[in-house]
Amino acid sequence: MAAHHARSNSLPSRQHPLILEYDEQLCRLRSSEAASSSSASPSGKLSGLQDLHDCVDKLLLLPLSQHALSKQQNEKCVDELLDGSLRLLDMCNTAKDALTQTKESSQELQSIMRRRRGGESSLSREVKKFLNSRKVVKKTLRKAMENKCSLSLLNKDQEIVSMLRETQSITLAVFESVFSFISGPKSSSRSLVSKLMKSKKVSCEEVNKSNEFASADDALSLLISHG
Numbered sequence: 208m209a210a211h212h213a214r215s216n217s218l219p220s221r222q223h224p225l226i227l228e229y230d231e232q233l234c235r236l237r238s239s240e241a242a243s244s245s246s247a248s249p250s251g252k253l254s255g256l257q258d259l260h261d262c263v264d265k266l267l268l269l270p271l272s273q274h275a276l277s278k279q280q281n282e283k284c285v286d287e288l289l290d291g292s293l294r295l296l297d298m299c300n301t302a303k304d305a306l307t308q309t310k311e312s313s314q315e316l317q318s319i320m321r322r323r324r325g326g327e328s329s330l331s332r333e334v335k336k337f338l339n340s341r342k343v344v345k346k347t348l349r350k351a352m353e354n355k356c357s358l359s360l361l362n363k364d365q366e367i368v369s370m371l372r373e374t375q376s377i378t379l380a381v382f383e384s385v386f387s388f389i390s391g392p393k394s395s396s397r398s399l400v401s402k403l404m405k406s407k408k409v410s411c412e413e414v415n416k417s418n419e420f421a422s423a424d425d426a427l428s429l430l431i432s433h434g
Contacts, residue, residue: 228262229259232255252385256378
């Protein structure tokens with residue numbers, strides 16, 4: 208009863224189209240986070256996250272939402288939400304920089320392989336340069352996750368504040384998932400290299416069973432080790 212009363216004071220009724228859309232988008236994102244990586248791709252999660260934020264933007268334009276956020280007792284909560292949003296934006300920039308750096312390193316490596324100039328020594332140098340770049344990217348992502356925003360408990364009596372907190376929480380979870388995808392499994396390359404040194408033979412299926420980033424790291428690590 209208290210929850211319904213709180214919603215009536217700060218948001219339209221439960222049956223309002225935007226409230227129903229928000230609940231649906233949030234439920235879908237939570238389900239994708241609980242699913243395996245093979246059935247819920249990072250791009251799919253990011254697309255769902257965008258849909259959720261689009262819905263939240265519409266909710267924030269409602270007069271009742273703006274009135275609830277403007278109340279003096281919610282000032283501290285709003286400040287915390289804004290601080291959390293800025294931290295999430297920092298994580299967006301970190302992910303963007305990581306992907307840009309990886310893309311540039313990949314393009315340089317592909318260019319060397321297409322031209323086939325400089326022989327094996329030139330290719331080996333470029334592969335090592337790519338792997339070193341990936342190490343820097345992974346270290347940056349790990350540091351970003353270690354310094355991730357800590358979303359404090361907010362006033363549950365104000366439903367709009369609670370919904371914004373839920374949105375930040377699921378956004379952080381999706382970012383963690385994307386960062387993990389970009390970094391790849393920690394032990395993947397090491398285990399495959401070890402297997403290669405013992406058997407001198409590793410199938411393509413073993414290299415490609417992980418995500419694209421990890422597959423590239425594994426394949427290039429194997430190439431260097433074999434060379």
